[in-house]
Amino acid sequence: MDIYTYFYNLVMQIPRGMVSTYGALARALGDIRAARACGVMLSQNPDPPRIPCHRVVMSDGSIGGFTHPEGIKRKMELLRSEGVEIVGGKIVNFRDKLFEEFKTDYPLKKLQDEQIKLKRKVILKDDFSPQFVGGVDISYDGRMAYGVLAIFDTRGKLVERIEKIMKIKFPYIPTYLAFKEEPLISSLLKEWSEPLVLMVDGNGILHPRGMGLATYVGVKNDVPTIGVAKKLLMGEVRGVHIYLSGKRVGAFLKSGIKKGIYVSPGHRISLETSLKIVKEYLKYKNPEPLRIAHLFANKLRNSH
Structure with missing residues (x-):
């Protein structure tokens, strides 16, 4: 199974002007234990312009990391250009900006079923x-x-x-x-x-x-x-x-x-x-x- 491709397709579902979290993406994959792996896959993003990894933030609304020469500064610039307000390193009205409605068939749950079988x-x-x-x-x-x-x-x-x-x-x-x-x-x-x-x-x-x-x-x-x-x-x-x-x-x-x-x-x-x-x-x-x-x-x- 190509989890990388599946994951990047999930990230591309996050709308402009919205953000999601590592945990939300892990749950969309089917297991919260994948949260750290989500961070790793984002750091290996093969096509940043098309795969909007800057829209993934921490569960408390803080910006989190960003694999870019300018780091978090560039991440905040991209988010602000999409209408996301940031104050003190956190998303303003975070809950209103949070996207979690991913279209997914939870691939990790399918793999759990395969292991059990x-x-x-x-x-x-x-x-x-x-x-x-x-x-x-x-x-x-x-x-x-x-x-x-x-x-x-x-x-x-x-x-x-x-x-x-x-x-x-x-x-x-x-x-x-x-x-x-x-x-x-x-x-x-x-x-x-x-x-x-x-x-x-x-x-x-x-x-x-x-x-x-x-x-x-x-x-x-x-x-x-x-x-x-x-x-x-x-x-x-x-x-x-x-x-x-x-x-x-x-x-x-x-x-x-x-x-x-x-x-x-x-x-x-x-x-x-x-x-x-x-x-x-x-x-x-x-x-x-x-x-x-x-x-x-x-x-x-x-x-x-």
Whole structure:
């Protein structure tokens, strides 16, 4: 799904002489959690004259930021030229100037429904004979994504590296990472024909809808996947295990000097086996397939 294009079409609905907010646009997308992503997409506006990003302000009527050499000064000039009065950095009669009547079909709600539907296909028992273990990582420069799939044999030797570059159509929105990164990861997987277990820099079933990046990639490609996350975004750690809504969905694995990683099964693998495989490839903070993929992804980005 091209959320960027959808979002810019929403912004173009804001009438001249009116303003809207990041929150209103996020709700029009279908989830208030997209508010910060709205700011990011506005900062990447590909056609400012046609897409009136200056008409988006803060929820209290204050002007907010503006990606322009003259910054907020230029934003206020544009708004005033359209009949919007500003005093003390805030919109006068803000509620009367506020536009929220977007024509939308709430695309993020549709994606939530897709996640819930796909959850029925998730297998959380060992369903593979591992010959190779892969790690995938993506590095970004704006909307350009640089992805690397690093493949190791069962002895821990790097045997293959696959690289791809893609322009993303989806920004980072909490709990929707799968829709940002899955297209590039799936494209990388198509270049490898042998059976593998894939480690993903993200969560598996440790997700409010049980469909984190690792799980989504696994189900979409019918590949065993393991989620390896650097931060705990949700759930409760009890001992070494992680619980979400009373259900055991992952485990904390101490690694590196101070911190650790959060492991959760993605698809076609159990939590126990996920931990076993991650431990086998763990030398530093992250397991080697992910660490090496990360290094090569950064190298790929820096070479362009």
